[in-house]
Amino acid sequence: MTKNILIFGKSYHFINIIKKIYFREKIYIQSWRKQTLYQKFDLIFVCGFDYSSLNESFENFIKKNYTNPFKYIKRVSKINSKIVYINTYCEKTQTYSRYNFVKNFLANKIKKSFSKVYIISIPTIRIKSKILIYGDFFSRFIFRILYKLKIINTITIYNLKKILNEDNFVYQRKNLQVKGVHMKFPRNLLVDRMLRFLFG
Secondary structure, X not given: OOOEEEEEOOOHHHHHHHHHHOOOOEEEEEOOOOOOOOOOEEEEEEOOOOHHHHHOOHHHHHXXXXXXXXXXXXXXXXXXXXXXXXXXXXXXXXXXXHHHHHHHHHHHHHHHHOOOEEEEEXXXXXXXXXXXXOOXXXXXXXXXXXXXXXXXXXXXXXXXXXXXXXXXXXXXXXOOOOEEOOOOOOOOHHHHHHHHHHHO
C-alpha cells in the first residue's frame, strides 16, 4: 500500500534524500512559513525553520518556529502517523542560540504529544569537504574552517540517507531539555551560529 509522506520544510538536501529513499511512495512538500496542505499523512518529516524570524521579537520567533508548526503537525497527523523530527545536534542543557533552543523545544513538545515520534539529531551535513548549510558565502567559509580545524561535528549525505530510512528509525526515550539564555534579543543568523558554537 502506497504511503502518503509529508516533508514539512523546504530544505533541498532533505527533500532530495527523502525522495531517493521513498521513491515508491507519494511525497508532498509543505512550506514551513505558509501551510496549504491539510490532508492526513502516514509519515511526516519535520525539517523546517524560518531563519528570517531570528531578527524578530521572541514572541514572533516562537510563533513561527514552535506554535504554528506544532498546530499544523497536529492537524495533518493521524493516530498512527509516524513523525520524524530532524533536530539539531546538541549535548548541552543550556544555549545562547535561538535556533538551538526552539528546535529542541519543539522536539520535546512533539515527543510528548504523539505516540510514534522519532527524533533524529544530526550535526552539520557535508559532501566530502563541502559544508551544506543555509547562509551566505561568508557563513559557509567560516564553517569550512571550523570543519578543517575539527571544531564542529559533521555527517555525510551517505550516512544521513541510512538514518532517514524507515527501517533504521530508533525511538529515543530520553528528552533533552535545553534552557535558552538571552532569548529576548533578536540577532542575525551568523551571530546566532557564533553564539551557539562559542557558548552552546
